[in-house]
Amino acid sequence: MELLSTQHLLKEAYDPQNFRDIGHQLIDLLADHLEDAQTASKNVVLPYKAPEDELLFWQQHLQSSASPIDTFKTVLEHSIHIQDPRYMGHQTATVAPIASLAGLMSDLLNNGTGVFEMGPASNALEKLVTDLLSSHVGYDANASGILTSGGTLANLTALLAARKAKSKHDVWQDGHKNKLAVIVSEESHYCIDRATRIMGFGDDGIIKVPVDKNFRIKTTELENHYRKAVENGLEVIAVVGCACSTATGSYDDLEALAAFSKKHDLWFHVDGAHGGAAVFSEKHRHLVKGIELADSVVIDFHKMLMTPALTTALLFKEGKDVYKTFAQKAQYLWDSPQSEDWFNSGKRTFECTKLMMSIKVYIILKTYGIEVFEQNVNQLYDVTKDFANMISERSNFELLTLPEANILNFRYVDCKLEQDINEINTAIRQQLIEAGEFYIVQTTVGGQKYLRCTVMNPFTNKDHFKALLNEIENIGNLL
Structure with missing residues (x-):
């Protein structure tokens, strides 16, 4: 009897007609929500409750009886409404609805991108999307990129590539032998600080340069901070530019940072998670002048490019650099760790079972164009x-x-x-x-x-x- 009951539940869980019925109701619910957000004059953007009260509500809800569509309605009622034009809070995209449908397809197909066979479409679309973004950044055909889960992970990956390319020792193989450091603006996102600490650089490993009255890094202070770091026994490997800073929205002088990096043979990385989207705007492109000189660039599609979180692009001016970062054996996934297979994205990122985030960007491009x-x-x-x-x-x-x-x-x-x-x-x-x-x-x-x-x-x-x-x-x- 228990086995029959379990089989019945499994059949119900995977029933196509149930999926169709509930799916139609859910689309109607979300479409009504979208329409209401755009037209109503008086809505609640945030149904505020104290954290403990919110937790208690859901603990009680779990024990109650509710249909799937009623549960979805309740989730909607208890969520912040980012589609409302009076939401002006964190840097989270107002998602193009077509991209959310792509997310549904990605979730149901459940195709990874670590190896080509598990995600043939997703790997191809990822290359297409990152190649297109690379061209807008100003990179040539030598560039290569990946999509990953957020700017924090992308910035960490970029700094790992910087360490591989610029450190005097092979940390991947031999561990740390020198005290390494990165130069950043004091207005840089906290994830840069976090990344250096994860990499074992410690307090001394993040050199924060003051900003001017407009909250841009003082490029006149770079030489002094670099010289002091070297005198203190630090091996500086990289400079990070903000495009733009999270707190104030200020763009660093990327051309000056590029020139400084070239002078001292440092890796130049641009954290354009938010403001890098200006590469698509002829009117505002001047804000990121010099971004094409960077060794690596991070841009979030899930900020100003209308895409659901998390969908972040990490681009490398020289595509081979990203392959070097994670070179290791994994016989059950691929034959050669040395080959540069764009279609096996697990060679180039922390993530292996990474869902088809590329389709969320691709469907926007395919439907509405780059404009x-x-x-x-x-x-x-x-x-x-x-x-x-x-x-x-x-x-x-x-x-x-x-x-x-x-x-x-x-x-x-x-x-x-x-x-x-x-x-x-x-x-x-x-x-x-x-x-x-x-x-x-x-x-x-x-x-x-x-x-x-x-x-x-x-x-x-x-x-x-x-x-x-x-x-x-x-x-x-x-x-």
């Missing part, structure tokens, strides 16, 4: 400048700096006491997210708290900015 990326970048960057102008016109707000990208930092300054500003802005943000009508985040720059918006939705407009500023003023007046 849709340019339109999205232009829209997000341009409307953020409009937002900055609106803030500048209100005397009770202060901009940190004029935005170069779609990241904007500002604060409410109509406070009775100067020392209250940090406390007031923190409280304003907390009340905003608990009310749920808007979602923004905050950051600390120079010891000062700033409200931080990243405009990710192409349908966010001046009306939404005006409503947000009005609400901040209302909360500030009450506080």
